[in-house]
Amino acid sequence: xxxxxxxxxxxxxxxxxxxxxxxxxxxxxxxxxxxxxxxxxxxxxxxxxxxxxxxxxxxxxxxxxxxxxxxxxxxxxxxxxxxxxxxxxxxxxxxxxxxxxxxxxxxxxxxxxxxxxxxxxxxxxxxxxxxxxxxxxxxxxxxxxxxxxxxxxxxxxxxxxxxxxxxxxxxxxxxxxxxxxxxxxxxxxxxxxxxxxxxxxxxxxxxxxxxxxxxxxxxxxxxxxxxxxxxxxxxxxxxxxxxxxxxxxxxxxxxxxxxx
Amino acid sequence: xxxxxxxxxxxxxxxxxxxxxxxxxxxxxxxxxxxxxxxxxxxxxxxxxxxxxxxxxxxxxxxxxxxxxxxxxxxxxxxxxxxxxxxxxxxxxxxxxxxxxxxxxxxxxxxxxxxxxxxxxxxxxxxxxxxxxxxxxxxxxxxxxxxxxxxxxxxxxxxxxxxxxxxxxxxxxxxxxxxxxxxxxxxxxxxxxxxxxxxxxxxxxxxxxxxxxxxxxxxxxxxxxxxxxxxxxxxxxxxxxxxxxxxxxxxxxxxxxxxxxxxxxxxxxxxxxxxxxxxxxxxxxxxxxxxxxxxxxxxxxxxxxxxxxxxxxxxxxxxxxxxxxxxxxxxxxxxxxxxxxxxxxxxxxxxxxxxxxxxxxxxxxxxxxxxxxxxxxxxxxxxxxxxxxxxxxxxxxxxxxxxxxxxxxxxxxxxxxxxxxxxxxxxxxxxxxxxxxxxxxxxxxxxxxxxxxx
Ligand SMILES: Nc1ncnc2c1ncn2[C@@H]1O[C@H](COP(=O)(O)OP(=O)(O)OP(=O)(O)O)[C@@H](O)[C@H]1O
Ligand SMILES: [Mg+2]
Numbered sequence: 001x002x003x004x005x006x007x008x009x010x011x012x013x014x015x016x017x018x019x020x021x022x023x024x025x026x027x028x029x030x031x032x033x034x035x036x037x038x039x040x041x042x043x044x045x046x047x048x049x050x051x052x053x054x055x056x057x058x059x060x061x062x063x064x065x066x067x068x069x070x071x072x073x074x075x076x077x078x079x080x081x082x083x084x085x086x087x088x089x090x091x092x093x094x095x096x097x098x099x100x101x102x103x104x105x106x107x108x109x110x111x112x113x114x115x116x117x118x119x120x121x122x123x124x125x126x127x128x129x130x131x132x133x134x135x136x137x138x139x140x141x142x143x144x145x146x147x148x149x150x151x152x153x154x155x156x157x158x159x160x161x162x163x164x165x166x167x168x169x170x171x172x173x174x175x176x177x178x179x180x181x182x183x184x185x186x187x188x189x190x191x192x193x194x195x196x197x198x199x200x201x202x203x204x205x206x207x208x209x210x211x212x213x214x215x216x217x218x219x220x221x222x223x224x225x226x227x228x229x230x231x232x233x234x235x236x237x238x239x240x241x242x243x244x245x246x247x248x249x250x251x252x253x254x255x256x257x258x259x260x
Numbered sequence: 261x262x263x264x265x266x267x268x269x270x271x272x273x274x275x276x277x278x279x280x281x282x283x284x285x286x287x288x289x290x291x292x293x294x295x296x297x298x299x300x301x302x303x304x305x306x307x308x309x310x311x312x313x314x315x316x317x318x319x320x321x322x323x324x325x326x327x328x329x330x331x332x333x334x335x336x337x338x339x340x341x342x343x344x345x346x347x348x349x350x351x352x353x354x355x356x357x358x359x360x361x362x363x364x365x366x367x368x369x370x371x372x373x374x375x376x377x378x379x380x381x382x383x384x385x386x387x388x389x390x391x392x393x394x395x396x397x398x399x400x401x402x403x404x405x406x407x408x409x410x411x412x413x414x415x416x417x418x419x420x421x422x423x424x425x426x427x428x429x430x431x432x433x434x435x436x437x438x439x440x441x442x443x444x445x446x447x448x449x450x451x452x453x454x455x456x457x458x459x460x461x462x463x464x465x466x467x468x469x470x471x472x473x474x475x476x477x478x479x480x481x482x483x484x485x486x487x488x489x490x491x492x493x494x495x496x497x498x499x500x501x502x503x504x505x506x507x508x509x510x511x512x513x514x515x516x517x518x519x520x521x522x523x524x525x526x527x528x529x530x531x532x533x534x535x536x537x538x539x540x541x542x543x544x545x546x547x548x549x550x551x552x553x554x555x556x557x558x559x560x561x562x563x564x565x566x567x568x569x570x571x572x573x574x575x576x577x578x579x580x581x582x583x584x585x586x587x588x589x590x591x592x593x594x595x596x597x598x599x600x601x602x603x604x605x606x607x608x609x610x611x612x613x614x615x616x617x618x619x620x621x622x623x624x625x626x627x628x629x630x631x632x633x634x635x636x637x638x639x640x641x642x643x644x645x646x647x648x649x650x651x652x653x654x655x656x657x658x659x660x661x662x663x664x665x666x667x668x669x670x671x672x673x674x675x676x677x678x679x680x681x682x683x684x685x686x687x688x689x690x691x692x693x694x695x696x697x698x699x700x701x702x703x704x705x706x707x708x709x710x711x712x713x714x
Contacts, residue, residue, distance in 0.1 A: 107661055110661050
């Protein structure tokens with residue numbers, strides 16, 4: 001096996017309630033790479049992201065996913081997080097009564113503990129929170145609110161990137177992090193993401209728009225349609241899609257189904 | 261009858277009632293009150309599930325428990341099992357009245373400088389010795405002996421308890437902690453609390469029920485009566501944390517004067533069988549009550565909270581929110597009745613009862629009852645029963661928290677709204693610690709709603 005490959009998805013077929021949504025996905029992501037996944041509404045992009053991060057309720061019908069050589073699909077969601085997977089949710093979840101700051105500190109220490117690292121004390125945690133909040137220009141008052149509760153759409157997305165910055169994952173899967181952001185916020189979030197890019201981590205950006213890719217140049221662009229990757233290319237593919245839409249591609253049946 | 265299964269109404273506690281006749285001395289007005297209470301109890305015995313109000317809550321455990329009254333306040337108590345240092349406390353310097361198996365324990369109590377300066381704080385037994393004029397006027401007036409069988413039973417043994425009398429314009433500088441400790445074996449105690457808040461007076465009272473280490477089964481049958489004068493403000497925290505063998509019934513009866521404010525926070529976390537009735541009478545215009553509750557039940561606990569808010573006057577507000585977290589095979593009952601009488605125009609009343617079930621065997625029966633006879637009113641209510649939100653759980657796990665930690669965090673978040681809202685320094689943290697272990701969580705800035713998703 002190629003040691004450079006961080007994530008290897010082979011022949012993944014998966015769905016929900018017996019209905020197949022992903023119809024055979026193959027994808028390899030190496031350290032240092034940024035992959036963009038585009039595709040029509042309802043094509044299975046979020047489903048793929050959720051399956052990779054372990055959301056319960058999906059059935060895997062065939063195929064396998066290796067993450068750093070480990071069978072990813074056999075791990076609990078928290079084990080995947082501890083191994084270095086991070087999902088930036090398309091729709092971040094509101095959690096009443098749970099302090100944002102407290103939650104994230106607990107998560108960070110849980111991950112450190114899993115990795116055999118020493119848990120951080122209150123002082124170091126505070127330092128990291130402050131530093132990362134500044135990186136994504138997150139309003140510090142959001143730290144003492146309940147997780148995502150009453151956050152504006154843009155604040156929720158920024159909070160996702162803030163969490164990513166704090167947890168420092170190996171593979172970040174960002175599901176439409178750019179939607180709902182105003183022009184300034186998009187730039188700030190994109191710059192934040194760029195600053196988190198390193199040769200030893202990787203990202204999968206799920207997006208509908210070229211504008212995010214103006215800031216973050218992807219190494220590969222994939223088009224997911226009808227549960228299959230129907231085309232892959234370099235960053236010029238995204239530009240072509242922007243101009244011509246998906247119609248010029250040979251889209252699979254069902255790919256025009258509208259998502260929410 | 262030889263059967264241990266049935267106790268004829270007249271027999272239950274009969275020997276103790278007879279003993280009370282012999283052993284309790286009192287001014288004649290109190291003796292009359294006790295006799296009236298005894299008659300009320302003997303007339304019907306314990307309530308049964310045949311009564312609509314008691315449909316979901318059987319008191320068989322009390323009928324069959326063999327609980328015995330441990331005698332009047334003069335009977336003496338073995339306090340050896342009760343270590344002062346092990347008792348829960350509020351902030352240093354707080355006034356604390358401690359009762360062990362119903363009788364005032366002066367050695368375990370701390371009285372502040374307030375007592376004597378017009379404000380009267382202390383035990384009923386001490387008040388009876390002094391016999392201030394307000395005592396006869398108020399005791400047994402709001403929760404009258406014939407109010408119900410259980411109030412009758414409590415009154416029949418009325419001998420000790422906690423008293424707070426606030427003359428007009430006075431306020432307690434800090435919270436008053438009233439702690440009822442169960443220490444003996446199979447003891448029945450009848451705690452009584454009387455709070456008379458004069459015009460513009462204010463106080464915070466924390467009424468708490470605990471079992472001493474090693475205490476076995478016991479029964480507390482409490483009565484709390486309270487009157488709030490014009491523009492008085494009382495914050496009443498009521499913590500029921502009996503041990504696994506503890507049975508607890510209580511009647512909280514509050515009468516509110518004009519523009520008064522009653523803030524009630526009830527937290528029920530322990531006891532085999534708990535039934536709390538809270539009845540608030542908004543008796544004059546402009547009165548406002550805020551009722552907050554949390555019941556966190558596990559094992560085979562059964563807790564039943566009945567509330568009755570009586571809008572008897574115009575322009576009164578009531579705002580009620582009881583939250584439930586029910587685990588294992590526990591059973592929670594909530595019944596919230598709101599009555600808006602015909603001339604109670606411009607009433608604003610809200611009532612909410614969100615519940616979270618944590619196990620397939622856990623059970624909640626919830627019932628709002630709104631009776632509205634006025635037309636210019638704003639009333640809303642809602643009760644929900646849900647499971648823990650799987651998406652919220654996944655969100656937390658996807659950040660690295662294991663399932664147990666994520667669950668605890670969600671439950672804690674759900675309960676935080678009530679616990680953090682209590683506002684007595686240090687108490688919220690103590691309750692968090694007791695319920696969820698010692699990791700502290702700063703409270704969130706925005707008030708939260710519910711954990712369940714509909
Ligand atoms: N829990 C579910 N139950 C039934 N169908 C589902 C469920 N989750 C997803 N689907 C279906 O699977 C398909 C793929 O959904 P998914 O959310 O992955 O699309 P997407 O590519 O992320 O779309 P969008 O661009 O709108 O976010 C859709 O047709 C959707 O309705
Ligand atoms: Mg999606």
